[in-house]
Amino acid sequence: MTDIASSAPADESPGGYDPAAIERKWQAHWQATGANTPDLARGANPFYALMMFPYPSAEGLHVGNLFAFTGNDIYGRFQRLQGHTVFQPLGYDAFGIHSENFAIKLGIHPNELIPRNIDNFRRQLQRAGLMVDWTRELSTTDPRYYRWTQWVFLQLYKQGLAYKKKAAVNWCPFDKTVLANEQVIAGACERCGTMVEQRFLEQWFFRITDYAGRLLANLDALDWSETTKSAQRNWIGKSEGAEIVFVVQDVMEFAGSATASAGQSGEITATPLEIRVFTTRADTIFGATYLVLAPEHPLVASVVGDDQRDEVDRYVRDAGRQDLVSRKTTKEKTGVFTGAYATNPATGMPIPIWIADYVLMEYGTGAIMAVPGHDERDFEFARTYDLPIRRVIAGPTHAGDVSLDAAFTETDGCRVVNSGRFNGLPVGDAQAAIVTELAARHAAVPVVNYRLHDWCISRQRYWSPPIPIVYCERCGTVPVPESQLPVLLPAIDDFRPDDSGVSPLARHAEWYHTTCPQCGGPARRETDVSDTFLDSAWYFLRYTSADRDDVPFDPALTKKWLPVNSYIGGNEHAVLHLLYARFVTMVLHDAGHLHFEEPFTRFRAHGLIVREGAKMSKSKGNVVNPDQYIEEWGADTFRTYLMFLGPFEEGGDFRDKGISGVKRFLDRLWRSVQYARRDGATDADVRRKLHQTIRKVGDDVARLSYNTAIAAMMEYMNTMRSGERVPHVDEVRPLVQLVSPFAPHIAEELWSMLGESVSVMDSGWPTYDESLLADDQVTMAVQMNGKTRGTVRVSTDATQDEAVAAILADPALAKYVTGPIKKVIFVKGRLVNVLVAQ
RNA sequence: GCCGGGAUGGCGAAACUGGUAAACGCGCGGGACUUAAAAUCCCGUGACCGCAAGGUCUUCCGAGUUCGAGACUCGGUCCCGGCACCA
Numbered sequence: 001m002t003d004i005a006s007s008a009p010a011d012e013s014p015g016g017y018d019p020a021a022i023e024r025k026w027q028a029h030w031q032a033t034g035a036n037t038p039d040l041a042r043g044a045n046p047f048y049a050l051m052m053f054p055y056p057s058a059e060g061l062h063v064g065n066l067f068a069f070t071g072n073d074i075y076g077r078f079q080r081l082q083g084h085t086v087f088q089p090l091g092y093d094a095f096g097i098h099s100e101n102f103a104i105k106l107g108i109h110p111n112e113l114i115p116r117n118i119d120n121f122r123r124q125l126q127r128a129g130l131m132v133d134w135t136r137e138l139s140t141t142d143p144r145y146y147r148w149t150q151w152v153f154l155q156l157y158k159q160g161l162a163y164k165k166k167a168a169v170n171w172c173p174f175d176k177t178v179l180a181n182e183q184v185i186a187g188a189c190e191r192c193g194t195m196v197e198q199r200f201l202e203q204w205f206f207r208i209t210d211y212a213g214r215l216l217a218n219l220d221a222l223d224w225s226e227t228t229k230s231a232q233r234n235w236i237g238k239s240e241g242a243e244i245v246f247v248v249q250d251v252m253e254f255a256g257s258a259t260a261s262a263g264q265s266g267e268i269t270a271t272p273l274e275i276r277v278f279t280t281r282a283d284t285i286f287g288a289t290y291l292v293l294a295p296e297h298p299l300v301a302s303v304v305g306d307d308q309r310d311e312v313d314r315y316v317r318d319a320g321r322q323d324l325v326s327r328k329t330t331k332e333k334t335g336v337f338t339g340a341y342a343t344n345p346a347t348g349m350p351i352p353i354w355i356a357d358y359v360l361m362e363y364g365t366g367a368i369m370a371v372p373g374h375d376e377r378d379f380e381f382a383r384t385y386d387l388p389i390r391r392v393i394a395g396p397t398h399a400g401d402v403s404l405d406a407a408f409t410e411t412d413g414c415r416v417v418n419s420g421r422f423n424g425l426p427v428g429d430a431q432a433a434i435v436t437e438l439a440a441r442h443a444a445v446p447v448v449n450y451r452l453h454d455w456c457i458s459r460q461r462y463w464s465p466p467i468p469i470v471y472c473e474r475c476g477t478v479p480v481p482e483s484q485l486p487v488l489l490p491a492i493d494d495f496r497p498d499d500s501g502v503s504p505l506a507r508h509a510e511w512y513h514t515t516c517p518q519c520g521g522p523a524r525r526e527t528d529v530s531d532t533f534l535d536s537a538w539y540f541l542r543y544t545s546a547d548r549d550d551v552p553f554d555p556a557l558t559k560k561w562l563p564v565n566s567y568i569g570g571n572e573h574a575v576l577h578l579l580y581a582r583f584v585t586m587v588l589h590d591a592g593h594l595h596f597e598e599p600f601t602r603f604r605a606h607g608l609i610v611r612e613g614a615k616m617s618k619s620k621g622n623v624v625n626p627d628q629y630i631e632e633w634g635a636d637t638f639r640t641y642l643m644f645l646g647p648f649e650e651g652g653d654f655r656d657k658g659i660s661g662v663k664r665f666l667d668r669l670w671r672s673v674q675y676a677r678r679d680g681a682t683d684a685d686v687r688r689k690l691h692q693t694i695r696k697v698g699d700d701v702a703r704l705s706y707n708t709a710i711a712a713m714m715e716y717m718n719t720m721r722s723g724e725r726v727p728h729v730d731e732v733r734p735l736v737q738l739v740s741p742f743a744p745h746i747a748e749e750l751w752s753m754l755g756e757s758v759s760v761m762d763s764g765w766p767t768y769d770e771s772l773l774a775d776d777q778v779t780m781a782v783q784m785n786g787k788t789r790g791t792v793r794v795s796t797d798a799t800q801d802e803a804v805a806a807i808l809a810d811p812a813l814a815k816y817v818t819g820p821i822k823k824v825i826f827v828k829g830r831l832v833n834v835l836v837a838q
Numbered sequence: 839g840c841c842g843g844g845a846u847g848g849c850g851a852a853a854c855u856g857g858u859a860a861a862c863g864c865g866c867g868g869g870a871c872u873u874a875a876a877a878u879c880c881c882g883u884g885a886c887c888g889c890a891a892g893g894u895c896u897u898c899c900g901a902g903u904u905c906g907a908g909a910c911u912c913g914g915u916c917c918c919g920g921c922a923c924c925a
Contacts, residue, residue, distance in 0.1 A: 046898080227919075230842045234921045279925060292925095334921080356923095363924045372925085376839085377923055398860045451924055533874070553916055568847080571919075608918095645850060650843090653850060667878095699854085708852065709860035718862090781858040786906050825905050831857050833905055 013322035017670040018636025023745040027129060035759060036088070037133045040544055041087030042558055048561050050540055050600075052577070053091040055098055056117040058276070061124040063624040063654065064570075064616070068606045070639045071648045071704065072568040073130045074252055077741035078701045079566075081765040082132070087561060088131050089543035091138035092118050095146070096532030097175055100463035101192075104496055111491055112462050113139055124627060129635045129744050131761070136546040140535035143540065146465040147486035148552035149283075152467055152538050152584060153530060155591055157479050161207045162457075166475070169456060171199040175271070176497035177460050201501055203458040204467060204528060209584050212236055212450040215582055216595075222602040225649065226236040231490030231574040237451025241280035242435045243365060244444045246291055246342040248303060249274040249350055256838050270822050273302060274351070275342055275373060278449055281371065282438075283430035285346040286419035287392035288369035289382070291353045292335065294361040295319035303353055305339025312355060317358040319394030333381040335360050344369075344432065345443040346419075356381060364449055372407065375811035381405035392418045393427065455580065457531040460503045462495035465530035472516035488526070503527040536577050537584040540564055540599060563596045576605070604704055608649025609642070616654075624654055636743035637663045643706035643742060665714055666746055669732075669739060672721065673750045676729040685771060686731055689719040694768040697738045706742070713738055729754065734766040783825075783833040784816040792832070800826035807832065 015737060018318040030036055040046075051072035054065050073088065080086040094114045118139060125132065138145050156162040168442055170179040174194035176203060189196055208215075216236045219229045275291060293300055295316040304312045315336040333357030339713060344351050358377055359368050372382035372389040382389050391404050394417045416422050416430040425433060428454040438444030458467070466487045475822060480487055495504050516523040541658045544557040563585075569577075581599050589597040609624075610616065616623045629638045641662040646652020693716040700709035720727045733754055740747035740760045750762035779791045790813050792806045799816035804824060807813045825833035 227842055231920050236843060237921075238923065239924075277925080281925075353844095358923045360924065360925095368925050375925070377925075379906090449924080451921085574920075647851085655850070655864080658850065658864055664878095665863090671878095705854095705855090707850090708862080711852075714862055779858085783857085783906070788906095791858065823905070825857090827857055831906085833857085835905060 003211075013129060017667055017746070019636060019746070022749045023127075023129060026745045026748045027126060027407065029748075029816060033136075033422045034135075035761065036131045037070065037135050037624040038085045038087050040087065042563065043087075045084045046561050046564070047076070047079045047084035047086045048564045049079060049086055050543075050564045051088075052567075052568045052573060053088070053093050053536070053539060054121065056092045056096070056098070056114065057118050058102055058113065059556075059623075060117075060120050062616070063626050064609050066124075066128055066638075067609050067651070068568060068570065068643045069125065069130055070128065070642055071606055071706065072566075073639075074643065074701065074706060074741040075566055075568070075704065077131055077744065077761060078765075080761055081526075081737065081741070081763070083764065084420055085709045086131070086545070088133060089136045089138075089546075090125065090130070090132045090134075091539060091543070092140065092537050093296075093539075094120065094139050094141045095464045095535050097177065097459070097461060097463070098532075100461060100495070101175065101695060103463070106166060109493070109495070110141075110492075114139075126627070127630055127635060128639065131744070136543050138542055138546045139465075140532075141537065143486045143488055144549060144776045145539075146489075148533070148542065149465045149479070149538070150468040150485050150487060151482055151533055151552055152534065152588070154479050154482060154485075155448045155593070156206055156584075156587055157469075159587060161210065161587060162204060163207065163713075164202055164204050166200055166202050167205075167456070168198050169201055169203055170196045171201075171501075172196055173312050175461075178456060178458055179562055199501065201458075201460075203456050204469075204526075204530075206455040206457055206583070208455045209450060209452055210450045211583055211586055212238070213448070213454075214586060215579065216450075218582070218598055222584075222598060222603070223515040223601060225571070225605040227571055228574040228578065228603060228605050230581055231460045231571070234453065235575045238448060238616045239280050240446075241278055242282050242438075242444050242447050243276050243447045244282065244285065244345065244369065244438060245442070246275045246277065246351075246369065248346065248353070249341045249343055273299065273642050275299060275303075276365045277369045277593050278447060279369055280421075281374065282432070282434045282444070283416055283419075283422075283425075283427050284371040284374045284392050285344065285434055286307065286416075286422070287367065287371045287390040288344055288346075289372060289388040289390055290351045290370045291342050291357045292356045292368050292370050293338075293353065294359040294366040295355055295357050296361040297366045299367075300338070300355060303338050303340045304426065308339040309386075312338060315355060327348070330527070333377065333384055335381060335385065337385075345438055348626045353385070354381075354385070362453065363451065373404050374408055377405045377745065378408065379404075386676075390418060392416060396662060453529075455583070457534055460527075461529055461530055462489075462492070462502060462504045464532060465489065465535070466505065467526045467528050467530050469526040470514060470516060471526065472519060472521060474521050475516055475518045475523075478518050478523070484517065489529070503529060520617065524583055533580045534584075537580040538588075540567075540581070541585075541588075541594075543817075562594075563598060563604065564600045567600040567603045569603070569607055569674050570608075574605065604649060606756055607646065607649055609645075609651050609654050611654050629659070633659055633663055636665055636746045638711060640666070640742045644710045646707060648704045648706050662710075666719060666739075666743060668721065669735065670746065670750065672717070672727050672732045673729075673736065673753055675726060675728050678729050680728065682728045683725075683728055685775075686720055686727075687715055688775060690731060690734060691768040691772040694734060694738065694766050695773065698765065698768075701741065710742065736760060737763055737766050757817055778829045780829065782813055783831060784813075785835055786833060789813060789816055796829060798828075800824055801831070803832045804834065807834065 049072055051069055076086045076088040099110055099114055101114045106113065109209050134396040140146060153162060161495065172179055172189040172194055174192045175189060179189060181195060184190045216233065216238055219232055228579060240280050277291065300316065335354045338353045338355060340353045342353055358381065359366065370381065371377040372378040372387060373391045374393055379389065389404055393408060393411055393414050396413045402460055413428045414427050416425050416427065422430050423432060435444050435446055466489055468485060468487045470478045470480060490508060492508055493506065497504060512525040512527055514523050514525050515521065541553040541558065544561050545554040547552060548554060585594060585599040588594045589775045611624065637659060644662055645658055692713050697709045697713040700712065713735065720731050736747050736750045736754065737760060747760045756763065774796055776796050779793055780790060782790050782792050792801050792803065792810060792813065794806050803826060808817065817834065819837040821834055822837050823835040
C-alpha cells in the first residue's frame, strides 16, 4: 500500500469538499441566525414565493415533491439576491381521505400517525436546505388552523353561498363517502378507482356556479401556465346559446292527475304547457324534428299520454336505477315516446316529444330540441327510432343534395337551407337572426351555460373539520357563532366510515348533542365534515399570520404580502385546488376581507419526474427516495441534478448516471476557489464569458429555465479552467453567487472561504457590464446560394462590403463564387449569404 | 370527438424574435499521470462516402412560403395531459 494522502484527489485532502459536513454546518447556522425568517412587518420589497404544500404521506417525501420544492426554492433565493425580502413558507395538507385511509390501513389513529409523518417530512425537507421560514409552518389539522377553515365556511354561509340540498351525488362504495364531480375520473373514484354510484343525500354545497363567468374571464389576464388555464377553461365549460320555448300541443288532453285510474283522464289545465330547451345551434331549428326530455325532467309526468304511461314509467325507473357511470358510458341510445307533441316555433309544425337518458338533467334545461341532421347523437337516436332527418345546413360543396348518411356538423363556410326566409344565411348570421326573431315573440332568450357544477363540500367521514352548523328544533339551521370556533373534531376511536351515508361523528351522541347558540334549547350538530379542498383553498392567506389566534389573516400583512407573487405546483391540481382557491379568494374579496380577487399572480406548473419513461409508483418499485441520494451525493448535488435533468416545466427522466456530471461541476467549483490565484491579471476572454454568463443565468432563472442556467455555468467553468489555467479569485467569486440558489450550502462555504462575512444569500446578484459582452471580432456564417459553406472572422461592426471582401480573400470560400454575385443577404454579426448566378 | 402540450445524436437535452442544428451533461473511444486502479487533466464523438482535402445527408412523415425553416403555413402519423351523450 502506498501513501493514500499523497495521491489522494484534492477533494479528500484536508480542506476538501465534504458535502455532509458543510451541509450540516450551514443548516445549523441558518437556523441559529434566523436566516430564512424574514421580518414580515418591516422587510422591504416583499416577495411571496409559494409552493403547493404537501400531503404528508407515511412513505415520506417523494423526489417529485423535492423537485417542485427545489424549483421554488431557487426562484425564491434568486429573488432574494435581487434585493427582495422573500417569504417562503411551508405547511402540511394533512386532513382528508388520503390520510384517513392510510391510518385505517395501518390501524393507527390519524391523531397519532399524522404528527409522526409531519416530523419525518420536516426532517427530509430540512436536509434539502430549503430557504423555508420554519417559524410559520402550519398544518390544516391544527385546531388553530381549522378554526379559520370553519370561519371561511361561515363567510360563504353569510353570503348565501353555502346551502344544503338533497341531490344525486357521486357515492364511492369503497371510501364510503360523497365525491365532488371533480373527484370522479371517468366514472371512477379519483382516489381508489372504485366505480362511483349515484345516491340521493342531503349535502352542503357552495355556489361556485355564481362565479363561473368571473372565474373564466379572469383567466385571460393571469400569468399562468397555458396548460393550467386551458384545463380550467375546459372545466368551467362555457357555451353560448339560447333557450327556446316549445309549446306542447293539446295540453288539456295530457295535463292532469298521474294517478287517474281505469283510463280516465284527469283535470284539464287551461295554461299552455311549455318546454324550454337549451341549444347552441339555433340556426338548425328548422331541422328540429323531435324534442327529448331527460328522464328526471319535472314535466315528464304532465306530458305523458295515458297509453304510454306504463312504458314511460318503466323507462324512467330503469334510468334512475342506473348509476351515473353506466349512464355516461353506454353508447346505444334508448328512449321512449311520450305520446305528446310540441310545436316547433320556427316551422309551426308538430314534433313528437320523447324521453331519453342521453339527455342530462344536470345540464342546460334538461331538455333538447333534437336536430338529427346536424347532431351525431340525435342522428343515431333518430335512426334507431325511425324519426325524420332533415338537412337544414349545407356546405359550400353540396349545394342541392339533401340526403344525409351521417350527421353533418360542420359550420365553417356553411349556409342555412330548407329554413324558409333564413335560407342562404351563413350559420353564424342565421343563429343571431333566428334568436332575434323568436325573442321578439317571447319564444327564445339568449343564454350562457356552464358545465361547472356547484361544489359539494360535505363528506361523511371523520378526518376533516366539522362543518360549523347546528340544527335547532326551534330555530332550524343555525351557524355556529365565530366566537365559538373551532368546533373541535372529537378524538374518537371508531372513526371508520360505514355504509349508512352518515359520518362516523353521527354515532357519537355526546358530541352531536349540543345547545342552540340562538335560543339555548336542545340542538344537534351537523355531523358532516368538509372537503379537504376547502382546507387548501385558503392556506396561502394564513402563513403570514400563522401565530395569530385573533384573526385568520392579519390585514396589514395581507395587504403587504399578498397576492402571492409566484406559485409553483403540480398540474394535477390545475382544476380542483386552483379553481377552489380562486373562488374562495373572490368570495372573501367580495365580502371585504381581501383587497384582491385573484390569489396567485403568477403560476407555473412543474413537470413530472419519471423513471425510465414510466411514472414512479410504489407498485412498480421505481420510487426514488431522496434520503438515499442526499446521503450519497449531498443535497447540493442532488438539488442541482434535479434541476439539470430536464426543463423544470416539463420534468424529466431520473437516471442515476447523470448525477456524477453535476458532482464533478461542484468539485471543480470547490477547487477553483481553493486554488484561486489572487495575483496576476484576469483574461479578457474569460471576463467576457463571465459577463455573458451573469446575464444568461439571470435571464434563465427568471423564466425557470434552470437546466440551461446550469449549462451556462458549466460552460463558464470550462472557459475559466480550460487547459491548465488557474482561475483568478475575481473570476470565481461571481460564479459562487450564481450557483448559490442551486447549491446553497457549498456556496455559503466557498463564500466564507473567499473571505466574505455576510451570507452569500444577501450578497446581491452580480451585475454585468453591457460593454463587455461582445468581442471586437465575430465569426459569421457564410452561405453560398443558401448552403452553409464555412465561416469568416470579421470585426464586430463589419459592413456587408467588408464581409464580402473577407470571403473573397479566403480561397476556401472564394472558390464557390463561380459567377457574378447577384445578391448578398447580410445579417450583421451573424451571417452572409452570397447568391451567385449559375 | 373537442382543448392543451410534445416528437431533435447511443441517452437526458440546447437552439429566446426564421440565420453555422446538436450548447451543457451522461455514455463511449483514444491519450497524459500511475507499478496498477480510482480520481484528475487533455483530445475525439450525428450518419454516410473518402487515404485525405473534401463531399452528401440529417430535427416524426408529406407538401408549401423564404436567399435561408427544428422554428412559420397547410395536410398527416404517433406520444402525454385535460374534458367528454354538456345539446
